[in-house]
Amino acid sequence: MKRLWLLSLVAVLVLSCSTNYGPPGNPCANGVPRSTSNRPIICVDDRNLANIKTSPYETRAKKSSPIRWFTMSGNGGLSIVFDDDTCVKRAEVNCDRGSGCKAILTGESAVGTRCHYSVRLTRNNEKGEEDPIIIIDPGMYDEKDIDPFSQ
Numbered sequence: 001m002k003r004l005w006l007l008s009l010v011a012v013l014v015l016s017c018s019t020n021y022g023p024p025g026n027p028c029a030n031g032v033p034r035s036t037s038n039r040p041i042i043c044v045d046d047r048n049l050a051n052i053k054t055s056p057y058e059t060r061a062k063k064s065s066p067i068r069w070f071t072m073s074g075n076g077g078l079s080i081v082f083d084d085d086t087c088v089k090r091a092e093v094n095c096d097r098g099s100g101c102k103a104i105l106t107g108e109s110a111v112g113t114r115c116h117y118s119v120r121l122t123r124n125n126e127k128g129e130e131d132p133i134i135i136i137d138p139g140m141y142d143e144k145d146i147d148p149f150s151q
Contacts, residue, residue, distance in 0.1 A: 026099065028070040037062050037137040038145045044078060044130075046071045046121055052128035054119050059134045063107040064141040067134065069119065071099045077123035087115030087134060109136045 027033045028043035035041040037060040045053040054069075061067055067088075071078050076098025082088045088103045095101035109115070115134040121127065 026070050026074050028072045029074060038065055038142055040065065040067045042067065042069045044069055044071045044119055044121065046073050046075060046128070049121055049123060049126040049128035052119065052121055052130050054130050054132040057132045060137045061105050061134050062137050062139045062141050063105055063109065065105050067103050067105065069101045074099050075123060077121050079120045080117060081120065082115065082117040087113065107140065111136050111138050
C-alpha cells in the first residue's frame with residue numbers, strides 16, 4: 001500500500017514539474033502586463049470601439065523583437081497596419097487569432113526610429129482606430145530572455 005501511495009506521489013510530482021503553468025491566453029485580460037523592449041506586449045482597450053486606446057501608446061522595442069497586441073476583452077476584429085515597411089514588413093503582421101496580433105521588427109531600422117502604425121478594430125458594424133508608435137531601442141532581440149507568455 002505504501003508503494004502504491006509513493007508511486008502516485010512521484011507521478012504527480014513528475015507531471016507537475018513538466019507542466020507549463022505560465023499565464024493562460026490573453027496577458028491583457030486583467031490589465032496591462034509588464035513587458036520589456038525585448039518582447040513588447042501592447043494592450044488594446046476595446047471597451048468603447050469609438051475610442052479605443054493602446055497601452056502603452058509609445059512602446060519601446062529592440063531590433064528583431066517579437067511584438068504582440070491583444071484586445072483586453074478577448075473579442076476579435078483586431079488588425080495592425082504599419083505605415084510602411086521600415087520597421088515591420090506588412091506581410092509579416094499576423095492577426096489570425098482575431099483578438100491578438102503578432103509581428104517581428106526588422107533589424108534594419110536605426111535606433112530612435114519612430115514606427116507609425118494603426119490599430120484597427122471592426123466588430124458588429126462598429127469601427128475603432130488609433131495610431132500609436134513603436135520606438136526602436138538600442139540593442140537586438142535576445143531569445144534567451146524568457147517570455148512568460150510564449151505559449
